[in-house]
Amino acid sequence: MELHNNDNTYTSFDISRSSSQAQENLSKSRRIRNKSVDFDDNLPYSENPRLIYINDPRRTNDKYEFTGNEIRTSKYTLITFLPKNLFIQFHRVAYLYFLAIAALNQLPPLAVFGRTVSLFPLLFVLCVTAIKDGYEDWRRHRSDRNENNREALVLQVGEFQRKKWKKIRAGEVVKIHADETIPCDMVLLGTSDPSGLAYIQTMNLDGESNLKTRYARQETASSIFEGCNVSGLIRCEQPNRNIYEFTANMEFNGHKFPLSQSNIVLRGCQLKNTDWIIGVVVYAGQETKAMLNSAVSPSKRSKLEGYMNRETFWLSIFLLVMCSVVAVGMGLWLHRHKDELDTLPYYRKTYIREGRENGKTYRYYGIPMETFFSFLSSVIVFQIMIPISLYITMELVRLGQSYFMIEDKHMYCSNSGSRFQCRSLNINEDLGQIRYVFSDKTGTLTENKMEFRKASVYGKDYRSSNLTDDSLQDNSITDAAVRSRWKLKSEISVDSELMDLLHKDLAGDERIAAHLFFLTLAACNTVIPIVSQDASSSHGSSDSSGEVKTIDYQGESPDEQALVSAASAYGYTLHERTSGHIVIDINGNKLRLDVLGLHEFDSVRKRMSVVIRFPDNTVKVLVKGADSTMFSILADTEKVDQIRQATRSHLTEYSSEGLRTLAVAARDLTDAELEQWQCRYEDASTSLIDRAAKLRQTAALVECNLKLLGATAIEDKLQDGVPEAIESLRQAGIKVWVLTGDKQETAISIGLSCKLLTADMQQIIINGNSEEECRNLLTDAMTRHGVQPANRKKQNSTRRKNSENGYLEIPDDTKSSNVLQQHSGKEEPDVCAPLALIIDGNSLVYILEKDLQSELFDIATSCKVVLCCRVAPLQKAGIVDLIKSRTDDMTLAIGDGANDVSMIQMADVGVGICGQEGRQAVMASDFAMGQFRFLKRLLLVHGHWNYQRVGYLVLYNFYRNAVFVLMLFWYILCTAFSTTSALTDWSSVFYSVIYTSVPTIVVGILDKDLSHKTLLEYPKLYGVGHRHEAYNLRLFWITMIDTLWQSLVLFYIPLFTYKESTIDIWSMGSLWTIAVVILVNIHLAMDIRRWVFITHAAVWGSIIITYACMVVLDSIPVFPNYWTIYHLVKSPTYWLTILLIIIVALLPRFLFKVIHQIFWPSDIQIAREAEILRKVAPNLRSKPDEDSS
Secondary structure (H helix, E strand, O other): OEOOOOOOOOOOOOOOOOOOOHHHHOOHHHOOOOOOOOOOOOOOOOOOOEEEEOOOHHHHOOOOOOOOOOOOOOOOOOOOHHHHHHHHHOOOHHHHHHHHHHHHOOOHHHOOOOOOHHHHHHHHHHHHHHHHHHHHHHHHHHHHHHHHOOEEEEEEOOEEEEEEHHHOOOOOEEEEEOOOEOOOEEEEEEEOOOOOEEEEEOHHHHOOOOEEEEEOOHHHHHHHHHOOOOOOEEEEOOOOOOOOOOOEEEEEOOEEEEEOHHHEEOOOOEEEOOOEEEEEEEEOHHHOHHHHOOOOOOOOOOHHHHHHHHHHHHHHHHHHHHHHHHHHHHHHHHHHOOOOOOOOOOOOOEOOOOOOOOOOEOOOOOHHHHHHHHHHHHHHHOHHHOOOHHHHHHHHHHHHHHHHHHOOHHHOEOOOOEOOEEOOOOOHHHHHOEEEEEEOOOOOOEEEEEEEEEEEEOOEEEOHHHEEOOOOOOHHHHHHHHHHOEEEOOOOOEEHHHHHHHOOOOOOHHHHHHHHHHHHHHHOOOOEEEEEEOHHHHOOOOOOOOOOEEEEEEOOOHHHHHHHHHHHHOOEEEEEEOOOEEEEEEOOEEEEEEEEEEEOOOOOOOEEEEEEEOOOOOEEEEEEEOHHHHHHHEOOOHHHHHHHHHHHHHHHHHHHOOOEEEEEEEEEEOHHHHHHHHHHHHHHHOOOOOHHHHHHHHHHHHOOOEEEEEEEEEEEEEOOOHHHHHHHHHHOOOEEEEEOOOOHHHHHHHHHHOOOOOOOOEEEEEOOOOHHHHHHHHHHHHHHHOOOOHHHHHHOHHHHHHHHOOOOOOOOOHHHHHHHHHHHHOOOOOOOOOEEEEEEHHHHHHHOOHHHHHHHHHHHHHOOEEEEEOOOHHHHHHHHHHHHHHOOOEEEEEEOOHHHHHHHHHOOEEEEEOOOOOOHHHHHOOEEEOOOOHHHHHHHHHHHHHHHHHHHHHHHHHHHHHHHHHHHHHHHHOOOOOOOOOOOHHHHHHHHHHHOHHHHHHHHHHOOOOOHHHHHHOHHHHHHHHOOOOOOHHHHHHHHHHHHHHHHHHHHHHHHHOOOOOOOHHHHHHHHHHHHHHHHHHHHHHHOOOOOHHHHHHHHHHHHHHHHHHHHHOOOOOOOOOOHHHHHOOOHHHHHHHHHHHHHHHHHHHHHHHHHHHHOOOHHHHHHHHHHHHHHHHHHHHHHHHHHO
16 A cells, blocks of 8 residues: 655634535434434434445445535525525514515505615615625635635545545545544544554544544554555444544454444544544545534524514504504595595696596596505605614614724733624624523633642642742752753742652652652553754753753643643653553653553543553552542551541642642552453453443452552633633623533532632532433432422512512712622522532433423523533533523523534624634634633623613614604694695605714714723623613603604694794794704703713704704705795794793603602612712812812
8 A cells, every 4th residue: 555645734624614504415314403402313323324335435325325525504505695695684574664665665656755766775785784695605605615625635546646525435545644634534544653543633623722542443553554455344323413422343354343432533633743544434524523513603683683573563553553544534534525626725636627638537546545545655654663774773883882892902812912803793782681601611711721739649748839940959859850851841840848759769658659649640641742852942051961852741631731741840751652651751761661451531430540561560550530539449558548538638628729639549450450450451442332331340440459649739720800700790690601521520620710619509410321311310300409390480580580670779978889799799598509500411412302401401590500511512502502492591602612613603692712722613703802701891891881772772763763753643634634744855864864863873882871890890780681671662662652742742832833823834844853853862862871072063963964954955946945944043933942842842751760760760870870979079078178288
């Protein structure tokens, strides 16, 4: 077999793009359910297995049932773009309304406005949105094309030849070189390492940047090296989303052996530190685990915008009622005056002229049709009752809000140099209504950096306070350090006393225990050492015995990396690892140890062990694990008991400080024990049935009667401000759930570190291996902790919401902010301890089905904290969907890796962290930022502001247009129910475009009800979004009632004032125009909380601009309102009428606000008073000081 070099380098595969074609390519029984997110496709391979004939793709796919390796993540094609995009856009009910209005205006009897002009507003909005969506999908098409046209080496006619990814088929043999991306899911046949070892980086799948080991079976690896023809049969499970399991077996050269997850490499992973690998394709294209875990990217819409559709429906009914009144009135009026129609002014039904047309009808269709046309004409005249300008205004306001969020210096990350990003402009206001935050752990809550802090060795505590870099004064220690010639990439401080103990030539128990302690840290792991020369480090050294070597460690667990690095700092450097042996440099002396077997860490045993043969043929088992399981397998001797008690007290102290702890132990194995273990280990590791259980039983043979060596304490470096951010979010009424691919113990430890979990919480742990077991665990938990089903909870929901509505009392003293703070942080006393649910991904496979989802939902929503461990990417989305589909609460997902993409896309709001693990999460998110702590400011400050602004903006726009329409309605009732208007067409057009639009936009961008300091100081103020205080149906109806009153005042006061005068109708129209503009602007001014120069310019400038426009329009002779404004302004009656309108129209609103604020103040109003008192008090206190001076 000829092996070709491949010099091409490729970029990392991005699984953030959605898998829109997976449903079409999988069989119906295997379809992805994007909404319910079921996990029922993880069937054993023995049920309808997939047969893969190695190096025989034709026979493998003889029935054409397998997909090719081409992927497609775009939403549209040239054919489907127009209908599909329009279908999505017309989900906005208002768009359907405006489409109907534009269609009506095309009918000749109803052409109130120009036929072409009436289409412009709707076409403009549709076209702009379509161009944006088309550009985004074009980018997806381009990305797909680049991905599908990448090349890989495929075995064809006895040699490896280049082939495009999209043409690779199941059964083909593919060769991948170092740093290349895996094009499909492949079972390893051989690697450049003779033992069949390969290192891969799975960052695009599980978000982990550490290297992981994969192995080719020795049977196939040796054949690859010998160059013989490759053929065989693989029986594997059907495609599924579980990236942590793979069940299969292989028939090769007459032998049949099992395959597991350690034998498969998945699409999207990268090959690292291995020259090449050769594998056979088992899953391709949309059937790969990476693509199955890519959920379809949903089109997100604001929740408040959804409520707008409800209000739009009510306004439509209101509009229909008004139009019906006009139509019925028109019909009755025509019936009453049917004999006078030819003689009434401004109305006739027949031609009166000489010629053929004399006596014929003149646009008169009879009373029924005239009534019907009157109805339709009224719809066109009153169309701005539901303003299309509102959507354009909202887009501009959101754009302005996004600018200030991006420019917020408090959300700039100096570490990564990244600032806040707004990638979606549709959901700014949703940030103010979040109830659930779903967070990844690694890289999101933490920096993914572990540091070795403390150690307990043989019952003695070596504390971090003694750690120093300058303490190595002993010559023997310094000489040993020089001889070792190793330099860690990350500097680690060492304890001088412990280092001194390790380098003393003593043979005591303490010295031997310390030696075995660090030997265990260096050997009992799966860490991969990466050695490189560092010539620059040796320049300052006079010793020329050799260059200093820099060593870096890569592993599946950052804990293991920290422990191995700590061992290296103390002189026990792991610098070589193969599948059969390891080499440890002990102060310059190389020690080669044969690895006889490794029992990896699992959640049942909670420990890891390795069986090692030393050069003198002695065999030891080295074990590390959680103290809860380690202490029960120690030897029962008096000396061990003493060490156990001392170590236990040290562990308790370490844990109370939030450090991650492990116990370390070892024992010698006799020949008989070794022989028994080897026999059982070989049988268990090749078993197809209950392999994990058999391996646990085998481990129990050697993990017993251990000698305790000590314990370690590691600090998992949290990002700055994470505990404080989580506490603030919790006070704000937001539940924080952590969904991570890490082990359960790791997740619990970080939960304690970031104060998510507390000591008083009762932990509910669900670790089930079958559907029935999971059902029993859930039922037992509900019974034990008194969890009520969802229908019972609803009966108490009103009581719970009322308790959340407790108002804050602030005394007059300016120092009363402390009272507010205490109130905001106070929790209601619970009858029982708060609950914390901890569940693993294996259990979720069985639970996320229809009959168990309700039980999980009931328990999860009863808990203050939920931790989901070892979850696959799509399981994260399933948990988010569990809350979205069963509640109306807003959800936010935050993560930094490609494994978080599905979760981010599923949540109402997705936030990406610009971290160390690529940009997949950022590219799929709605917002992106540098650190988790910025989430506190994003929600509590900008989210609150945006929700308040947009909520008021929508209500104000409904009011602004409704008061104008109602004014026209009252006029039509007084003009024989005709659809004539006293206002010019230009005034009607300019009202929404020029006269009143700018103040709305400025206030929507700049208005602030509270300062950012107050909002951060009192997180409970965020609850106004949960209670929908800024926008709800009650506020809508109150606004409409106020609008009805203002429109009556606006119309009838001028009517009665000029009732006996000779003023013409165009002068009245001019008065109504300026009066309504002044009225709505002063109405807006009453509600503005923060006045700045731009706000003053917008509000009062709009009134000035309105007068200027009216002067220009009234100066054009061809218009019917020519010179009216010049006559009106000369009369004092004109100005007094406007003043009277403003006072009478706004007086009820003013009185209502005053009374409500005095007797029923809201939290916001109380907090505003506190702000004002804090500002005024320093000035009051300074005046006496000035007088005395």
